[in-house]
Amino acid sequence: MAPASFRSHKDWLDLDDTALAAALDRVARDGAAAVPALSRSGRHELIQAATALDFRTARPVVGEGDRAVTQCFEIADEVPAASPLGTLAAELADRLNAALARPETPSCPPIVLNDRVVQRYPATTVGISPHKDHVRYVHLVVNLVLQGAAPFYICPARSFDHALEITGQAGDALLMRAPGFAGSDHRPFHAVGAVMQERLVLGLRQDSRA
Known part of the structure; x- marks a missing residue:
């Protein structure tokens, strides 16, 4: 039987297996969920690696007309696999795959978090307006909140109308479904709302073309 919790060899991850399984059930139901994932000491070390x-x-704007997406952040899209952030991504994928192998959790092919970026959001009214991730990203999207906080929304359409807020704090993993999760090709619209203080996020995805 798997232990009730797992601490990585660097003490970065602090995941409760039962809470992770429950979060994956919420992802299947609601499109996304938050679960505590990072230890306090590990988070500080990862922040240092990210800010370097x-x-x-x-x-600031991607697309045109009704499909335009407004966004306000800085991005670092070269995150080496051998860095602490890359090591963390590999360990987290192992934990997710172990949880998804349990009979009570939603079905999902094995996850490989091979696309890694860090996004830094300043204090702003909207971090990024409702949008969908590219179709090449599959199975599960993970946003690890290293610092700061902002509301994360799952939206029925390309607006904030009737959006579901997923509450997440610094140290949480925001899990969002992608095509292939629970036997579905659904790609939810999602958004980041008002950022009250600088928000630093490690975004992890599986690029099916990699």
Whole structure:
């Protein structure tokens, strides 16, 4: 039987297996869920690794017309696999796959978190407006909140109307479904709302083209 909790060899992860399984059930039901994932000491070490990366400013508007997405953040999209953040991604994928192998959790093919970025959001009214991730990202999306906080929304359409807020704090993993999760091709609209203080997030995805 798996232990009730797991501490990584670097003490970065602090995951409760029962809470993780329950969060995956909520992902199948609601599209996303938050679960505590990082230890306090590990979070500080990961923040140092993240802030040392090279950041660039993301385009403020992507797309046109009704499909335009507004966003306000900096992004570092070169996160080495051998870095602490890369090691963390591999360990987290192992934990997710172990949880998804349990008979009571939703079905999902094995997860490989091979796409890693860090996003840094300043204090702003909207971090990123409702949008869908690219279809090449499959199975499960994980956003690890290293510091700061902002509301994360699952949206029925390309607006905030009737959006479901997923409450997550610094140290939480925000889990969101992607095509292939629970036998579905669903890609939910999602958004980051008002950022009250600088928010630093490690975004992990599985790129099916990699």
